[in-house]
Amino acid sequence: MxxxxxxxxxxxxxxxxxxxxxxxxxxxxxxxxxxxxxxxxxxxxxxxxxxxxxxxxxxxxxxxxxxxxxxxxxxxxxxxxxxxxxxxxxxxxxxxxxxxxxxxxxxxxxxxxxxxxxxxxxxxxxxxxxxxxxxxADPEKFGPLLVDQFFEPDIMSVHLKNKVPPMAKRGSIGDVKYVKIRDDPCTYDEIKAISNELLSRARSDRDSFFEISFNGASVLQIRDMRIAIANPPFSDDIEITVVRPIASMRFEDYRLSDVLKERIGAQRGILISGPPGSGKSTFASGVAVYLNDLGFVVKTMESPRDLQVPPEITQYAPLDGRLENTADVLLLVRPDYTIYDEVRKTVDFEIFADMRLAGVGMIGVVHANRAVDAIQRLIGRVELGVIPQVVDTVIFIDKGEVAKVQILEFTVKVPSGMTEADLARPVILISDLETGASEFEIYTYGEQIVVMPIGDQATRKPSWDLAEGNVKNVISDYAKGPVEVEMTSDHRALVKVKEKDLPRIIGKGGRTIGDIEKILGIHIDVREIDESKSKQDPDFGSPEPRNAGYGRQESDIIDFRPIIERTKRHLILKVPELATRDVEVYAGEEFIFTATVSRHGDIKIRVGSDVAYEILGAMDVGKPVMVRLD
The missing domain is CATH 3.40.50.1010 (5'-nuclease)
Incomplete structure (x- = not known):
């Protein structure tokens, strides 16, 4: 007994x-x-x-x-x-x-x-x-867990499911393989025993806790292991996933430039991005330790809490189930930096932006396959105009290494690919930190927000080479000088010709260019060729002689007969051939005034003005109204 x-x-x-x-x-x-x-x-x-x-x-x-x-x-x-x-x-x-x-x-x-x-x-x-x-339970008496038998030094996660052999992700961050670690499948009793033990340990171990508990799903943090337990009806059968860190790198182990280190230490808005398993959280942990060693007050916001940081850095979970409440407390704590692990949902981005605009240095961890994809996740969640104030640096991690760093700047300019000055607008310019090369532009176009690749990032299709050749052959039938063609999309081309060839290609009322577009099946933007380039390029031949004084040689002068319309407020001269050009308006041989034609090909004159009276008077006596290039 x-x-x-x-x-x-x-x-x-x-x-x-x-x-x-x-x-x-x-x-x-x-x-x-x-x-x-x-x-x-x-x-x-x-x-x-x-x-x-x-x-x-x-x-x-x-x-x-x-x-x-x-x-x-x-x-x-x-x-x-x-x-x-x-x-x-x-x-x-x-x-x-x-x-x-x-x-x-x-x-x-x-x-x-x-x-x-x-x-x-x-x-x-x-x-x-x-x-x-x-x-x-006495923490000193805690023995090994049943799940420990599946782990070896190079195993980062174990995946157990009823009636399925145990599987694991094995290898280093840069070379991970999903492999079977036992031939015999798991039984229900085996997984249930492991599950019960994990639940008991999470309740009794002071260094362990429940992160999430839903209908059919529980997430636990047991020391350095994150455990997800799934049961029907949430999953089709009982399943346990255990993840643990196998890499612990110091910030000094990463090959970082002094410029990047300076940006990280300047209380900025930074996103650490990368695909799952790329080492984002490991890098974020290293950054947290680095900033703490520099003397900054560093806190973390995590759900679940799995960053590996020293005791000096407090890790905060959702307060009363909401990270918004956590953010309210953190603003009272006044940290210099907050590491926000897993910025994923709209509310996460809103909290991140609110804390950043409050002056806290923010570093967020985001899932993304490219650095620019992390920035695109901000669109629609944060006002476009304040994105560079919320995030000005994106660090892309791939296979445990810093693969790319992009910086964001706010400016007003004409977006790349557009040529008319009145198309200037606010643009977010995304550049490579190390080379300084511009790679993307973000701006509004109509009601849409466009993320446009530029420079080497712009994608060019092989079929565009053939299309450019076809466009050049057709335009050459109308132009006597050189022709430059650049496909800007599948259905649009930019054509540049010499100034004197513009009227021949556009035609009266734009009829010629309209016919060309019907033949080719694409929209064509016609612009004047860059004369400074043509003089330097031997393919363009010798530049044409021009008068040293005012105006052109008599043989070069070309007049355009505008279509004249009258509304209640304006007298409108329509010359689409000269859109955006500076022109002179004549009544017969008498000069009246100079103007700039709108991009729609119109010159608007206010009814009742002296100029309007002169034009109407000339028309009454039969004088032709002509428009001439200035």
Whole structure:
């Protein structure tokens, strides 16, 4: 017969004691011999409610009751269920202490020892005058976990599923392979035993905790391991994923330029981007330690908390389930830097932007396949005009290395590919930090926001070479001088010709260029060729002689007869052939005024002005109104 220090003890456990498996563990260790265990119906009701919601802790507690029932049948203990079953409202208010109050009442009625694993419950029970036994696991006595058997030094994650052989991601950050680590498939009992042990450890270990608990899903953090447990109906079968860090790099181990180090230490808005498993969090941890060593106050916002940082850096989780509340507290703490791990949802980007605009140095970790993709995730979530104030640096991590760094600047300019000065607009310019080369532009075009690659980033299709040749052949039938053609999209081409060839290609009223567009099936923008380039390029031949004085040679002068329309407010001269050009307007041979033709090919003159009277008077006496290039 076994002997124990608690023979004949009358016990009333609370819910935490049942979930933690304290009772069965003590019985197996030879304690609580012949103990009377009275489980309140309130405990059973709470466990049932949790299990019905798919919470792992509820299922684990019911497994413990089943185990105690077996021990009672074997004569090791006396077990019964006592008290009244709580009402629906009492179960709903369990978090407010209603269930715990019922359990304590059962202990008072039976004059029993109240057993709990919760410190707060033990203090309340003592205040009520109860005999309390607080049983918590000794951290120094924690042994290896069942899941530890699957890990080896080069394994970063283990994937267990019922009826499937154990799988693992093995290798280094730059070379990861998904491999089978055992031929025999996992059984339900095996995975359930691993799950129960992990749940117990998360509750009893002070360095471990529950991150998330949903219907069918739980996320735990046990020391440096992040565990996700999935159950039906959330998943098709029980599954456990355990992830642990295998790489721990110092900031000095990364090959970083002095320019980048200076930007990181200047309280900026920085995004650390990269695909899953690329080493983003490892780099973020290194940055946190680096900034802490520089004397900055560094905090983290994480859900779940899995950054590997020293104790000096406090890691904050969602406060009351919301990171917005965490941000409110952090603004009162006044950190110099906040590392925001997993900026993913719209609310995450809004919190990031709010804290950055409040003056906090922010470093966010974002999933993205390219550096520019991380920036695009801000669009629609943060006002376009303030993006460079929220994020001015993007660090792209690939295979554990800093592969690219882009910087953002705000300017007003004509976007690349556009030539008309009146198209200037606010533009976010994205450049490479090391080379200074511009790579992307972000701007509004109509109601859309465009992210346009420029320079070497612009994508050019092989089919455009053939299309440019076809366009050049057709335009050459109308132009006597050189022709330059550049495809800007599948359906648009930019054509540059000499100034004197413009009228021939555009034609009266734009009819000629319209016919050309119908032949080619694309839209054509016609511009004057860069004369300075043509003089330097031998392919263009010798430049044409021009008068040294004002105007052109008589043989070069070309007049255009405008279409004249009159509205209530304006007299409109239509010359689409000369769109955006500076011109002179004549009545016969008499000069009237100079003007700039709009990009729509119009010259608008206010009705009632002296110029309007002159033009109308010339028309009345039969003088032709002509427009001539200035």
């Amino acid at each position: 076994r002997t124990g220090m608690s023979e004949g003890l009358r016990i009333v456990p609370d819910t935490s004691a049942v979930i933690d498996g304290i009772l069965s563990e003590k019985i197996e260790q030879g304690e609580f011999v012949d103990a009377e265990i009275h489980v309140p119906e309130a405990v059973v009701a709470e466990l049932e409610a949790q299990a019905n919601r798919g919470l792992e802790i509820g299922l684990k507690g019911l497994e413990e009751l089943k185990k105690l029932q077996k021990m009672a049948e074997d004569g090791e203990i006396y077990l019964d269920f006592t008290g009244e079953r709580p009402s629906y409202n009492q179960i709903r208010l369990a978090s407010d202490g209603e269930i715990d109050a019922l359990i304590r009442e059962s202990a008072i009625e039976l004059d029993a020892t109240f057993v709990t694993g919760d410190k707060v419950h033990s203090l309340v029970a003592k205040a009520k005058g109860l005999d309390v036994l607080l049983l918590r």
